[in-house]
Amino acid sequence: MRHLPTFSPAPERRRRWVLLAVAAQVVFILLVAVAGYAVSHYGQRITLRTTAVDTGALTRGDYLSLNYDVSQLPRRLWRGDAEPRRRRPVYVQLQPLPTGEYAAVAIYPAEPAALPASHVVLRGWVANAWRQGLQLRYGLERYYVPENAGRLLARRARREPLRVQISIAPWGQARITGVEPLPAAR
Structure with a gap:
């Protein structure tokens, strides 16, 4: 009985494929960090x-x-023709307040074309919709705390609201850059 030779890639070819796979993974991780x-x-x-x-x-x-003030908004801010639906993207128009914080003024089903210069758009999605309002998510609802800072922040967060600094890129991606307790009222 004659055995047919089985094809097996040369060790160099196999090594190239493994190196290419590892390099692709490293590049992906670097791109995520750079983003x-x-x-x-x-x-x-x-x-x-x-x-x-x-x-x-x-x-x-x-x-x-975290539960943002702009996470539960009244239905009157909706600017779409069709009813808002769960898991659909939304674009929340925010305007600055005298306190330095931002508040929602409108919710759009598509990115608005023109806004006043001081306004920004935060992209999110509908988590829940009811007759009186909308519950929105932004992907910013968790803040991973640096080591040894958690207990102090937890104690203060139980009794005081927080201010969250967010950076919104021109391409729409947002990320938390800092969390701090609100300054005490005088």
Whole structure:
């Protein structure tokens, strides 16, 4: 009985494929890191008011769950012809307040074309819609706390609202750049 030779790639060819696969993974990780830094560098910085929803996660050393003032908005701000639907993208127009924070003035189903110079757009999606309002998500609802800072922030977050600094890139991506308690009223 005669055996047919089986094809097996040469060791050099196999090594090239493995190196190519590893290089592709390294490039992908570097691009993700660079994208994060690009958002911080090129993005417009805004401040949103929020409250901590789950400070218990901080005692485990993980993250702070945030609930922004612009996460639950009245239905009257909706500017679309069709009804808002769950899991659909939305674009929230924000205007600056005298306090330095931003507040929502309109919600669009598509990115608005023209805005006043001081206004910004924050991209999100509809988490829930009811007759009186909309619950929105932005992908900014978790803040991963630096080590050894969690317990102090958790204690303060239980009794005070927080200010969250966000950077919004021209291409629409947003990321949290800082969290701090609101200054005490005098």
